[in-house]
Amino acid sequence: MNKGAWTAEEDRKLAEVIAINGAKRWKSIAAKAALDRCGKSCRLRWLNYLRPNIKRGNISDQEEDLILRLHKLLGNRWSLIAGRLPGRTDNEIKNYWNSHLSKKINHKGKQSGVSTKEGDKTGKKSIMVNFELKEENKSNNTCEEDSNVNFNVDDFFDFSNEDPLNLEWMSRFLEMDKFEFDESSVLTRTVSTLLVMKRGLKSVN
């Protein structure tokens, strides 16, 4: 199997096969393109480099701010974060975080004397650890202010059915920015608020 950097010729062949067959069944794509690359490698190349509408470099201040806020909320869930940044890939955001933002955060933390609690190798922040994330009770249409709020982070942050321009509830939540994930009671209230905001704004829209 060929490994290492892709050539322009390989890119061209891969794009050609995907244009005909679509971006699925990566093993057969790799075979059809006759690239001597594994399907996994082809998939990665397509998603991170060849796919249409990819933005490269120059992460704007707005994007950086969004990454910081979403990371605070979600931890190292790069694909989820990338999903909120059109044209950006999870790999790019992960790299940007590791090379720019993590240092920025650590620097800030040192300056203010506050520990940022970074460096969790599991990638799951306290929101995942302290909270039993269960399937949201589907019959429960109201969100009670008690400690039994069930919250599925994957379900909650699944934006696949959302209009990208219709995420006002998320913007408002991110603007709150004043919660502490380690206090599970505060988190519970925060999640309650979040669910109410999401439902409320959706019903208005």
Place this chain on the structure above:
DNA sequence: AAAGAGTCCAACCGCGACCAG
């Protein structure tokens, strides 16, 4: 100018989830 250190990013790897048979 050269060498070593640091930075960045494309690509690889391992693992778990999902799904069809």
Place this chain on the structure above:
DNA sequence: CCTGGTCGCGGTTGGACTCTT
């Protein structure tokens, strides 16, 4: 259920490039 194939994710690596001494 079980199994094998496939996919997607997050962590890690390697090499090119830049900076510092």
